[in-house]
Amino acid sequence: MKEANLSVSIKRVCRTTRSLEAPQPWGNRIENLDIGFRCDQVWVGDITYVRKPKSRFIYACILMDVFTRMIRGWNLSQHLTQSLTLKPLQEALHQSVPEIHHSDQGVQYLSNAYLSTLRRHGIEISLAHRGRPWENGYAERLIRTLKEEEVHLNDYDTITQARVSQIGHFITHVYHLKRPHAALGYLTPMEFQQKNLS
Numbered sequence: 001m002k003e004a005n006l007s008v009s010i011k012r013v014c015r016t017t018r019s020l021e022a023p024q025p026w027g028n029r030i031e032n033l034d035i036g037f038r039c040d041q042v043w044v045g046d047i048t049y050v051r052k053p054k055s056r057f058i059y060a061c062i063l064m065d066v067f068t069r070m071i072r073g074w075n076l077s078q079h080l081t082q083s084l085t086l087k088p089l090q091e092a093l094h095q096s097v098p099e100i101h102h103s104d105q106g107v108q109y110l111s112n113a114y115l116s117t118l119r120r121h122g123i124e125i126s127l128a129h130r131g132r133p134w135e136n137g138y139a140e141r142l143i144r145t146l147k148e149e150e151v152h153l154n155d156y157d158t159i160t161q162a163r164v165s166q167i168g169h170f171i172t173h174v175y176h177l178k179r180p181h182a183a184l185g186y187l188t189p190m191e192f193q194q195k196n197l198s
């Protein structure tokens with residue numbers, strides 16, 4: 001295949017979900033839930049990686065309101081630490097509070113600090129079952145959009161460049177304000193949210 005120039009490049013995959021080994025007391029609360037009547041009924045969270053030059057990674061965390069598709073919080077970090085998820089959650093809770101928080105079983109979402117923050121605000125905890133990414137499909141679809149329409153089209157030399165001028169710009173100026181969603185009747189998330197708040 002190499003001689004015929006038919007070989008393909010091998011794509012490195014970065015694992016972002018490391019689950020706790022013990023069984024969790026929370027189940028998937030949104031599996032049969034009818035979502036679609038009010039803002040902040042369900043927030044979904046997930047983590048993905050963003051490749052930098054020289055095969056290095058930075059990590060992106062997102063929190064999205066399922067009803068409006070608005071990204072309530074997001075963060076970038078060079079490390080898969082607790083602050084990657086906790087900081088955007090704390091900032092988002094200054095603006096609004098969801099009824100349910102749904103994520104995978106990654107250790108960042110199951111840390112004492114994260115869980116205590118959710119409990120302190122009276123937020124119900126919902127988890128996808130281990131090894132079932134489709135149970136966090138809303139967040140997975142958002143990450144796919146972010147990667148297809150921003151990350152895979154650009155290179156990021158520094159985390160500051162990614163945060164401020166590229167990924168940050170995509171979220172606040174393109175995704176929220178310019179990108180229509182079929183699920184929202186082809187309105188943008190901001191248009192849909194404003195329509196449902198008036």
